[in-house]
Amino acid sequence: MRFSIQRxxxxxxxxxxxxxxxxxxxxxxxxxxxxxxxGGRVALTxxxxxxxxxxSAAADNAEAGETTIPARKLFDIVRALPDGAPIEVKxxxxxxxxxxxxxxxxxATLPHSEFPTIDEIELVERVRLPEAVLKDLMDRTAFAxxxxxxxxxxNGMLLDLREDTLRCVATxxxxxxxxxTRREAGGSARRQIIIPRKGVLELAGLFESGEGEVELExxxxxxxxRRGEVTFTSKLIDGRFPDYEAVIPIGADKVVLVxxxxxxxxxxxxxxxxxxxxxxxxxxxxxxKLRLVAHNPEQEEAVEELEAETGVGDLAxxxxxxxxxxxxxxxxxERVRLCLRDAQSSCLLEGEQGENARHVVMxxxx
Amino acid sequence: xxxxxRKILHVDMDAFYASVExxxxxxxxxxxxxxxxxxxxxxxxxxxxxxxxxGIRSAMxxxxxxxxxxxxxxxxPDFARYRAVSRQVREIFARHTDLIEPLSLDEAxxxxxxxxxxxxxxxxxxxxxxxxxxxxxxxxxxxxxAPNKFLAKIxxxxxxxxGLYVIPPARVEAFLTPLPVGRLPGVGKVxxxxxxxxxxxxxxxxxxxxxxxxxxxxxxxxxxxHELARGIDEHPVQPERPTVQxxxxxxxxxxxxxxxxxxxxxxxxxKTWAAAAREPARIARTVVLKxxxxxxxxxxxxxxxxxxxxxxxxxxxxxxALRERVDRPADTLYRLVGxxxxxFVDRDAWAAQEDLFDAAR
Numbered sequence: 039m040r041f042s043i044q045r046x047x048x049x050x051x052x053x054x055x056x057x058x059x060x061x062x063x064x065x066x067x068x069x070x071x072x073x074x075x076x077g078g079r080v081a082l083t084x085x086x087x088x089x090x091x092x093x094s095a096a097a098d099n100a101e102a103g104e105t106t107i108p109a110r111k112l113f114d115i116v117r118a119l120p121d122g123a124p125i126e127v128k129x130x131x132x133x134x135x136x137x138x139x140x141x142x143x144x145x146a147t148l149p150h151s152e153f154p155t156i157d158e159i160e161l162v163e164r165v166r167l168p169e170a171v172l173k174d175l176m177d178r179t180a181f182a183x184x185x186x187x188x189x190x191x192x193n194g195m196l197l198d199l200r201e202d203t204l205r206c207v208a209t210x211x212x213x214x215x216x217x218x219t220r221r222e223a224g225g226s227a228r229r230q231i232i233i234p235r236k237g238v239l240e241l242a243g244l245f246e247s248g249e250g251e252v253e254l255e256x257x258x259x260x261x262x263x264r265r266g267e268v269t270f271t272s273k274l275i276d277g278r279f280p281d282y283e284a285v286i287p288i289g290a291d292k293v294v295l296v297x298x299x300x301x302x303x304x305x306x307x308x309x310x311x312x313x314x315x316x317x318x319x320x321x322x323x324x325x326x327k328l329r330l331v332a333h334n335p336e337q338e339e340a341v342e343e344l345e346a347e348t349g350v351g352d353l354a355x356x357x358x359x360x361x362x363x364x365x366x367x368x369x370x371x372e373r374v375r376l377c378l379r380d381a382q383s384s385c386l387l388e389g390e391q392g393e394n395a396r397h398v399v400m401x402x403x404x
Numbered sequence: 405x406x407x408x409x410r411k412i413l414h415v416d417m418d419a420f421y422a423s424v425e426x427x428x429x430x431x432x433x434x435x436x437x438x439x440x441x442x443x444x445x446x447x448x449x450x451x452x453x454x455x456x457x458x459g460i461r462s463a464m465x466x467x468x469x470x471x472x473x474x475x476x477x478x479x480x481p482d483f484a485r486y487r488a489v490s491r492q493v494r495e496i497f498a499r500h501t502d503l504i505e506p507l508s509l510d511e512a513x514x515x516x517x518x519x520x521x522x523x524x525x526x527x528x529x530x531x532x533x534x535x536x537x538x539x540x541x542x543x544x545x546x547x548x549x550a551p552n553k554f555l556a557k558i559x560x561x562x563x564x565x566x567g568l569y570v571i572p573p574a575r576v577e578a579f580l581t582p583l584p585v586g587r588l589p590g591v592g593k594v595x596x597x598x599x600x601x602x603x604x605x606x607x608x609x610x611x612x613x614x615x616x617x618x619x620x621x622x623x624x625x626x627x628x629x630h631e632l633a634r635g636i637d638e639h640p641v642q643p644e645r646p647t648v649q650x651x652x653x654x655x656x657x658x659x660x661x662x663x664x665x666x667x668x669x670x671x672x673x674x675k676t677w678a679a680a681a682r683e684p685a686r687i688a689r690t691v692v693l694k695x696x697x698x699x700x701x702x703x704x705x706x707x708x709x710x711x712x713x714x715x716x717x718x719x720x721x722x723x724x725a726l727r728e729r730v731d732r733p734a735d736t737l738y739r740l741v742g743x744x745x746x747x748f749v750d751r752d753a754w755a756a757q758e759d760l761f762d763a764a765r
Contacts, residue, residue, distance in 0.1 A: 212758075384760065401758050402756070
């Protein structure tokens with residue numbers, strides 16, 4: 039196995055796969071990248087057994103072959119080489135020699151046969167979507183995913199494929215983010231898949247807000263996305279996502295319309311004096327007005343008042359201010375609608391002009 | 405068998421809030437300082453000794469204090485600062501004993517029968533504590549040493565300010581004999597009048613009454629009077645237990661109508677809130693308003709709002725609002741008001757983020 043390549047041409051696919059490689063692995067070979075040279079191209083594969091990313095680039099003087107090379111070291115070396123440096127990579131016994139100008143590196147390898155790859159994904163359905171739309175849906179919901187929750191099915195994002203819409207839903211049990219887009223009808227039955235958290239973050243990093251379309255391949259246990267010279271494959275979380283529609287409040291009839299940016303800025307200021315652990319801020323609603331009150335254990339106090347379009351009076355609810363800020367940050371409208379019921383019930387936040395996104399935040403008992 | 409002899413200390417900071425203000429602002433030193441909010445209906449939280457010379461006292465309307473001493477300097481209270489000093493003082497106590505019973509931010513009982521510091525006498529311990537308070541906080545404290553709590557408290561007042569008074573066991577009776585009965589805990593103006601009607605003016609007079617006679621006249625309280633007259637008080641120093649209730653109350657100089665109570669409620673709410681805040685791991689959910697009518701009927705009204713009170717202001721707002729639930733004629737007069745917090749729970753068990761899917765179940 040050998041190939042020659044310019045530094046920048048190798049660096050791009052390296053950057054695309056390096057994020058998948060965990061710093062701590064269960065198997066030594068998972069610290070490596072699978073490097074395959076064939077037909078004038080070099081393909082790099084990184085995996086953590088859950089998410090697999092393959093990126094390739096054209097190479098010169100290619101001689102077919104494959105091996106695995108320590109991922110982080112290869113990435114660090116290539117990144118540190120001078121701009122435009124020509125790189126030559128050559129198998130030499132059970133080592134790999136990497137030469138660039140007067141720099142010479144010899145790296146240990148592990149046999150490619152030990153490297154786990156995902157081959158077939160038992161394709162069930164293909165969905166084509168504008169890339170920018172999908173990226174937007176994911177960006178507007180991914181923040182609400184759980185992280186290492188015992189409810190393992192929350193540690194990811196639900197893609198809810200319905201007859202004429204695709205919904206992205208994420209929740210950590212305390213708040214929920216939902217964004218949806220219309221899609222060409224013609225799909226089969228409703229299908230729900232849960233992409234694990236890491237897959238979501240990698241995928242969102244891969245997408246760009248350009249013009250093109252992406253194709254999602256739904257497999258029985260996998261999702262695969264091919265985009266240019268990159269192939270992303272993720273295992274799916276094998277579990278049932280909770281009935282999220284049941285927690286989108288219907289009876290929240292106390293409606294407040296308020297300027298999104300003003301509310302965001304006021305919450306950010308009030309948060310300075312909220313309890314660091316619980317981040318509690320109390321929202322008090324009275325006709326035409328919202329009052330935000332925060333206290334910390336030192337008994338310092340922040341009070342913010344802002345105008346709001348509402349007839350509701352005498353309602354006070356506590357929330358984790360971070361959840362409210364996340365939701366407001368994911369909305370776009372100039373004004374947002376808060377739908378409340380009482381101090382024990384969730385709040386629904388949405389843009390004044392329906393923007394196909396809804397956020398639900400559970401209260402904080404203060 | 406008499407109980408083993410105890411050594412109890414009562415330590416009381418001198419004009420605490422006002423002294424903290426004078427310490428932190430040299431311009432206030434040597435001047436009459438009144439700690440109170442500005443406002444027509446505000447009341448005095450504390451007064452420096454210079455201000456007390458003009459007759460200014462805690463709980464007096466601020467306007468009256470201003471009339472008594474127009475040159476007095478008014479300072480708004482800053483309970484966070486007082487609490488910090490109080491914590492410092494508590495740390496000094498803890499070098500000597502773990503048996504500390506704080507009564508408020510500025511006073512505490514200590515049982516120094518056995519000390520960690522190993523000082524030879526309770527008097528030496530009291531001296532060491534007073535010296536450390538002076539050195540480390542720049543403030544003065546008065547202390548009383550006695551075989552029990554009630555005598556220790558009287559003793560700490562005996563040489564105030566910046567004084568130490570010791571009542572050794574052998575001197576207890578002699579010390580008490582000439583004392584006016586009004587100095588005994590629980591003997592207020594009314595009880596004093598009732599005792600005076602029996603010809604009892606001093607503790608010595610009280611001691612002349614047999615237990616049976618006192619019990620017949622005053623019930624269970626008669627037994628307590630009988631014991632107090634002999635310097636007996638077995639109440640132990642109660643180190644802090646998990647807080648179950650915190651309150652502050654005051655009897656007025658003159659009886660007030662319900663609609664005149666707001667400034668007192670606000671001041672007491674601050675005190676209660678500061679006391680509750682000493683234990684930040686516990687939070688209270690219930691607000692209690694206590695009232696005593698001029699004819700000694702005690703009323704309490706309480707409320708557990710869905711969102712617990714989160715500041716002294718909110719506590720005061722709720723306590724003021726609880727007045728609406730008092731169904732007595734508007735011209736009823738009250739001699740005492742108290743503001744309390746109860747329904748304490750561990751903060752970690754309470755402040756809870758509600759769960760979406762729990763609610764959906």
